[in-house]
């Protein structure tokens with residue numbers, strides 16, 4: 190309900206951000222000073238996260254291991270310029286939540302423990318188009334094994350023993366970054382920095398595109414999990 194009210198109050202900023210799940214749907218913008226990379230790709234070109242289903246807008250998933258605000262900036266729905274399943278001018282749905290936070294804001298891991306799955310355009314020296322998604326970091330949440338306590342005990346009390354954590358299949362993707370500060374396969378924890386917000390890819394103002402993907406249903410609405418952790 191809050192979300193809908195805020196939406197009505199917001200001016201239409203028409204933030205053309207990313208094209209997650211709709212690769213190729215948006216015409217390339219003419220970037221000057223491109224450093225020689227193709228505007229359609231980028232160094233470290235990655236595997237785009239899937240789209241979802243707009244029937245799932247506003248749905249909270251009990252098995253979603255992600256929660257909390259994804260950037261070190263005061264949580265506020267007024268920062269949202271584009272919600273899950275808001276529609277692009279070409280008619281395609283938006284599969285994440287866009288937060289208009291200043292360039293250089295720190296993006297944060299939003300789950301207890303995760304493994305870095307992709308750092309697309311890891312060389313922060315270069316601009317990055319990447320189908321419009323720009324430079325991005327994607328993490329997969331890890332969850333405790335069923336017999337976690339016994340597992341930790343069998344590892345001399347090491348709560349971080351790799352054996353005691355399994356990959357959940359749940360992904361969080363942070364797009365349009367200025368820079369990334371993590372690397373592939375790195376383990377990160379809640380509140381740890383992953384990089385800094387920017388304006389890379391198809392973006393007309395510094396913002397973060399935050400997207401959550403369930404292994405069962407594809408992209409889900411991040412909004413229900415973004416407060417309260």
Ligand SMILES: [Zn+2]
Pocket residue numbers: 206207271283285286287397398399
């Ligand atoms: Zn977006």
